[in-house]
Amino acid sequence: MPPASRWEPPVSTSPSDRVLALVARAAVLADVRREVEANHDDNRWWPTAVTDFRVRMLAAGWSSRVSYRMIDTYARVIRDAAALGFDALADSTDAEVASLVAPLGLPRARIAYLRSLSEVTQGWAKDGIDPATGPLDADAMIRSFAEQVHGASYKVAQCALLYARGYHCGIIPVDSGMVSKLAPALGLALPPGPAAHEQMRHHLEAAVRSRPSAYRALAARHALTLPADAAPTWWTHLVLIYFKRLYLNRPSPRLCPQRPLCPSVLDCTHLRP
Structure with missing residues (x-):
């Protein structure tokens, strides 16, 4: 009898659902979590010590x-x-x-x-x-x-x-790698040129606004301080930016080859045996 294939949840066609699914999967990765926790409350690029x-x-x-x-x-x-x-x-x-x-x-x-x-x-x-x-x-x-x-x-x-x-103002900045690497992984169709950064920002911010409690529940599993009155947009940005850096910039051999990524994201049935 052939071995049973691993069950995988169906792929959602909703951009917001795909964002949440990827964030949920990326957030539990030890290397992503380590970077997020180290940079959430006081970011190395944008330190809180600078006040002006x-x-x-x-x-x-x-x-x-x-x-x-x-x-x-x-x-x-x-x-x-x-x-x-x-x-x-x-x-x-x-x-x-x-x-x-x-x-x-x-x-x-x-x-x-x-x-x-x-x-x-x-x-x-x-x-x-x-x-x-x-x-x-x-x-x-x-x-x-x-x-x-x-x-x-x-x-x-x-x-x-x-x-x-401030980190928790609701803005999710989008760099060039997020446009070129992360957007295809999420199945986001973006216009060419600089406008892509703004459109992707709108997609990501809308995804968090649509399910704030779900993102907050995920963020609560990390060792960090999340203001009670703020949607976890900053946390979401960090999860996505470090997932991109660690798994997409130089594609991990564990990464699903499909675009958009399947819900498993890593170690899925779409990888060659």
Whole structure:
């Protein structure tokens, strides 16, 4: 008698259901869980020790084109920038800023981002706009930031607004790897170009909003602090970003070859024997 095949739940055609299924599977993986717990309450890329929203937005831009292997170097640069303060940075010469960001590379781009961000934040101050705590339309602010700040794509704008407002503000930033690797795994059809980052963000945020209690129950199994009044969008972002990094960037041999992934995600019947 042939061996019984493993039962697998049916594939849902709902994007929200597929997001929840993948998050549920990824969240129990030991390596993903370890990274999420280490970065949830105080993220290495966007540390809570930085309090000036302008420096936070600066850090979001300066994290661009920085590999995970350079995170300690990046963290040191951001600590030095925060110690100087945003106003002092804005008043620094290009040579002084170039010396600060030299370990990260691309000094011209990082200087241009600082100068442009300084102009935009000065305009906000004159207009009475507080992107950190004031009421705002997140979609409009992200679009405006991406258009007005030199070098700030949609993905940088998403990160900048998330960090400025705090981890639990409801924004799920989407990087290029999430568009190219994670979206196909979830069966999300996205438009070409930068707009894909915004559309995927909307998909992911809508998925969490549709089942907040389910995501909260999953997050509660991890050793971290989740505010009672916040949907676990930040936790969901971390689960997805670390699953992408650990299992999709260099596809794991355990990964389902189908797109979208089957509900088992790993070690499924679709793998060759």
